[in-house]
Structure formats: C-alpha cells, structure tokens
Amino acid sequence: xxxxxxxxxxxxxxxxxxxxxxxxxxxxxxxxxxxxxxxxxxxxxxxxxxxxxxxxxxxxxxxxxxxxxxxxxxxxxxxxxxxxxxxxxxxxxxxxxxxxxxxxxxxxxxxxxxxxxxxxxxxxxxxxxxxxxxxxxxxxxxxxxxxxxxxxxxxxxxxxxxxxxxxxxxxxxxxxxxxxxxxxxxxxxxxxxxxxxxxxxxxxxxxxxxxxxxxxxxxxxxxxxxxxxxxxxxxxxxxxxx
Numbered sequence: 001x002x003x004x005x006x007x008x009x010x011x012x013x014x015x016x017x018x019x020x021x022x023x024x025x026x027x028x029x030x031x032x033x034x035x036x037x038x039x040x041x042x043x044x045x046x047x048x049x050x051x052x053x054x055x056x057x058x059x060x061x062x063x064x065x066x067x068x069x070x071x072x073x074x075x076x077x078x079x080x081x082x083x084x085x086x087x088x089x090x091x092x093x094x095x096x097x098x099x100x101x102x103x104x105x106x107x108x109x110x111x112x113x114x115x116x117x118x119x120x121x122x123x124x125x126x127x128x129x130x131x132x133x134x135x136x137x138x139x140x141x142x143x144x145x146x147x148x149x150x151x152x153x154x155x156x157x158x159x160x161x162x163x164x165x166x167x168x169x170x171x172x173x174x175x176x177x178x179x180x181x182x183x184x185x186x187x188x189x190x191x192x193x194x195x196x197x198x199x200x201x202x203x204x205x206x207x208x209x210x211x212x213x214x215x216x217x218x219x220x221x222x223x224x225x226x227x228x229x230x231x232x233x234x235x236x237x238x239x240x241x242x
Contacts, residue, residue: 002107004030006070009114011037017050018145024054026152031061032070067123074109079119079127091130094154102158110151115144174217183223184210190230193237
C-alpha cells in the first residue's frame with residue numbers, strides 16, 4: 001500500500017535523519033518535508049549522520065512549500081496528536097485504528113507537526129483521523145523520530161508485517177518415553193561406575209531423575225547429549241582404573 005510520512009515545519013535537522021531511519025527499518029521510503037526550518041535539511045551533516053545508513057530514504061525525500069503539495073496522490077490522512085481536539089477528526093490509538101485503515105484504503109499519509117508546537121489545528125482538521133500514542137499521563141513527551149517509529153511499526157504490523165520475517169523454526173517435540181528410559185538406564189550404569197549410585201541401596205535416585213527429566217521434557221537431540229555425558233563418565237572411570 002502506498003504510504004507517506006509527512007513532516008511539517010520540522011525544526012531540527014537531526015530529527016529528519018532519525019525519521020528516515022525509523023521509516024527504513026519498517027520498509028517505508030516516501031518522506032515529504034513541508035517547509036522545514038532549514039531549507040537544505042536533506043543535505044545537512046546532522047541529517048545524514050542520524051539517518052544511520054537510511055540515505056536512500058533521504059535521497060528520495062522531497063521538500064515542498066505547502067501541505068497541499070505534500071498531499072498529492074494521498075487518499076487517507078492521519079494526524080498525530082498527544083491529546084484529542086475539541087473539534088476535528090476522531091482520535092484513536094494506532095493499534096485500534098490502523099488495521100481497519102489497512103483493509104480499506106489504497107494510499108495513506110501520516111502527518112507529524114513541528115517538535116515545538118505539534119500539528120496546527122487547521123492541519124489536523126484536514127485529516128480523517130487523529131492517532132494518539134498511549135503514554136504515561138505524567139510524561140507523554142515523545143521525540144519526533146520515536147513517534148514516527150511507533151506509528152511505522154504499528155502500520156507495518158497492520159499491513160501484515162514482512163513476509164517470512166520472524167518465522168519460528170519448526171517446533172521439535174520432546175523425546176518419547178522409550179528414549180528417556182534408555183537414557184536413564186545409560187545414566188544408571190554411569191552413576192554406578194563413578195560411585196555415585198550404590199546398586200545395593202539405590203534408594204529413590206533413579207525415580208527422582210526420571211521425574212526430573214519428565215518435567216524437563218528433553219528433545220531427542222538433548223537425550224543424545226545426555227547419553228554422551230553418561231558415556232564420557234563411564235570412559236573416564238575406566239581410564240582412571242587402568
């Protein structure tokens with residue numbers, strides 16, 4: 001889905017670079033700056049340094065004079081606001097709203113105001129929805145790039161993430177009872193060999209070990225390791241005796 005991040009009247013050059021980085025790690029690269037404080041912000045050293053390698057996003061970014069130019073080709077607009085306005089679009093948390101947006105829209109823009117003043121009311125009024133990030137009521141201040149990172153993450157999640165990303169390895173089940181019993185028999189011989197287990201007075205050592213391994217639910221590979229330990233104990237004892 002076509003996704004654009006719009007920064008309005010950004011005052012700190014480094015935040016533009018950090019915003020590009022936040023976008024890139026979530027797979028987005030359409031960045032538009034509306035009347036930033038520094039006209040050459042995309043070329044400033046601080047911007048490039050804070051991008052941390054997301055220079056392709058900066059190279060593609062556009063700087064425009066008005067919000068109208070930034071909105072060209074966008075169908076659905078989301079403002080970002082710390083607190084709901086008395087008048088304007090409905091306010092939602094990103095996770096609450098973005099899944100619905102992902103299912104029904106073709107192009108979306110997320111708009112962020114200046115670091116000092118946030119978004120102007122008139123810009124918020126143009127939007128279909130306002131997104132507010134749940135924060136501690138006693139300290140709700142977010143850096144611009146941090147806010148972009150949260151929104152970009154929630155939007156990527158709503159879009160279904162990245163194909164194949166985070167795919168867990170195939171689950172390996174625990175070894176069966178026969179394998180555990182065979183391993184315990186091997187351990188019993190090894191424990192006798194090293195003198196830890198007295199076969200004449202075994203007490204409940206082996207049943208307790210049986211319960212321990214039942215709780216642990218070792219995999220077949222782990223059973224193989226445990227049998228290797230038992231073999232090494234027996235061989236070491238034999239070598240010592242020789």
